[in-house]
Amino acid sequence: MGLSTAYSPAGSRLVTTPLGAGAAQLLRPRRTPLATVRCSVDAAKQVQDGAATVAPEKPASRKGFGVFSTIYDLKADSEHCKSKSWKKLVSIAVSGAAGMISNHLLFKLASGEVFGQDQPIALKLLGSERSFQALEGVAMELEDSLYPLLREVSIGMDPYEVFEDVDWALLIGAKPRGPGMERAALLDINGQIYADQGKALNAVASPNVKVIVVGNPCNTNALICMKNAPNIPAKNFHALTRLDENRAKCQLALKAGVFYDKVSNMTIWGNHSTTQVPDFLNAKIDGRPAKEVIKDTKWLEEEFTLTVQNRGGVLIQKWGRSSAASTAVSIVDAIRSLVTPTPEGDWFSSGVSLYYWKSLWHSREHRVQYAMQIKG
Numbered sequence: 029m030g031l032s033t034a035y036s037p038a039g040s041r042l043v044t045t046p047l048g049a050g051a052a053q054l055l056r057p058r059r060t061p062l063a064t065v066r067c068s069v070d071a072a073k074q075v076q077d078g079a080a081t082v083a084p085e086k087p088a089s090r091k092g093f094g095v096f097s098t099i100y101d102l103k104a105d106s107e108h109c110k111s112k113s114w115k116k117l118v119s120i121a122v123s124g125a126a127g128m129i130s131n132h133l134l135f136k137l138a139s140g141e142v143f144g145q146d147q148p149i150a151l152k153l154l155g156s157e158r159s160f161q162a163l164e165g166v167a168m169e170l171e172d173s174l175y176p177l178l179r180e181v182s183i184g185m186d187p188y189e190v191f192e193d194v195d196w197a198l199l200i201g202a203k204p205r206g207p208g209m210e211r212a213a214l215l216d217i218n219g220q221i222y223a224d225q226g227k228a229l230n231a232v233a234s235p236n237v238k239v240i241v242v243g244n245p246c247n248t249n250a251l252i253c254m255k256n257a258p259n260i261p262a263k264n265f266h267a268l269t270r271l272d273e274n275r276a277k278c279q280l281a282l283k284a285g286v287f288y289d290k291v292s293n294m295t296i297w298g299n300h301s302t303t304q305v306p307d308f309l310n311a312k313i314d315g316r317p318a319k320e321v322i323k324d325t326k327w328l329e330e331e332f333t334l335t336v337q338n339r340g341g342v343l344i345q346k347w348g349r350s351s352a353a354s355t356a357v358s359i360v361d362a363i364r365s366l367v368t369p370t371p372e373g374d375w376f377s378s379g380v381s382l383y384y385w386k387s388l389w390h391s392r393e394h395r396v397q398y399a400m401q402i403k404g
């Protein structure tokens with residue numbers, strides 16, 4: 029500990045500056061001649077110099093951003109006695125890390141609210157060429173947040189580098205739709221991203237990596253990703269439909285006049301699109317069938333369903349951009365549901381392979397229930 033480290037892509041050299049040497053040295057990290065140092069301190073200087081407009085060159089293999097390049101021994105770190113009881117580091121890749129959704133999600137991941145307060149994490153952030161400078165800004169904010177559980181951050185544009193050995197891949201990076209568009213119209217633009225990233229995951233990720241596809245159309249993209257990663261178990265691929273579940277719960281609670289934690293057993297059938305079916309027949313409110321509590325069948329069949337189906341589109345009309353904060357929350361919910369036992373008698377929704385789901389349905393061993401399918 030006690031070293032502030034700047035990274036030099038040229039020749040992949042690490043330049044280290046003792047922290048104890050004082051703030052002045054921190055502001056002027058030592059560099060080797062001709063080396064382009066990319067760390068938080070340097071990024072700030074680039075903006076000051078007006079160099080921010082210059083397209084950043086693609087970094088060579090980056091091992092860590094700014095302070096996260098520091099080499100430390102987690103278990104021997106006496107300043108964090110708590111760390112002695114921490115679990116093994118979990119490595120999480122997030123694509124589209126400079127985007128709207130990630131801007132909410134990354135800080136939740138780093139705070140420990142997703143994987144728990146005894147779970148140190150490494151964040152591996154994937155951006156596009158256009159967003160690379162913004163990605164540096166994101167990494168700088170993560171540095172400045174001083175999260176104890178956030179032990180490593182690296183950034184990059186090459187999925188083959190960023191996905192190396194990751195345990196989770198949260199695939200958000202994709203174009204969002206604008207007002208009046210259907211999500212399916214994004215397939216031409218976004219589908220290829222998921223083919224490429226599926227191949228990269230297949231080649232370099234942990235063989236048991238869990239993949240959550242968020243970029244739209246997420247069900248089809250999840251299928252594309254899964255098909256391009258034959259070495260990874262199909263059951264590990266999820267399309268994020270949890271936002272629909274949360275929206276449906278909210279609408280039922282509103283109509284029934286109860287707080288939303290009273291709504292359970294909510295299933296979303298079909299794609300994350302306007303054709304989805306939010307299942308009010310099996311949903312429960314305060315442990316009773318929703319239909320018994322909400323007598324207005326016409327509302328359930330028509331207004332409720334339409335509201336949930338179109339919620340994303342209505343939000344775009346109001347905001348001028350698609351949902352981000354609530355999507356990040358739903359990603360957190362989706363991960364938590366996958367890593368913790370489902371409360372007795374309840375279930376949650378996730379877009380998963382129909383083939384796998386069928387076999388799981390008959391298995392008593394799994395404590396997590398699934399109620400979704402990936403559709404092409």
Ligand SMILES: NC(=O)C1=CN([C@@H]2O[C@H](COP(=O)(O)OP(=O)(O)OC[C@H]3O[C@@H](n4cnc5c(N)ncnc54)[C@H](O)[C@@H]3O)[C@@H](O)[C@H]2O)C=CC1
Binds near residue numbers: 123155351
């Ligand atoms: N499944 C769901 O419930 C929801 C899905 N979405 C979808 O999530 C996606 C992302 O939304 P936002 O974060 O709001 O968009 P955004 O435009 O704010 O961010 C997307 C980021 O991804 C980056 N990117 C583009 N191509 C990339 C690639 N090949 N690799 C890595 N990064 C790449 C962009 O440079 C940008 O920084 C959109 O497709 C949107 O429709 C949005 C809300 C809910």
Ligand SMILES: O=C([O-])CC(=O)C(=O)O
Binds near residue numbers: 204205211339351
């Ligand atoms: O509507 C969109 O395009 C973004 C999204 O998927 C949602 O908010 O459900």
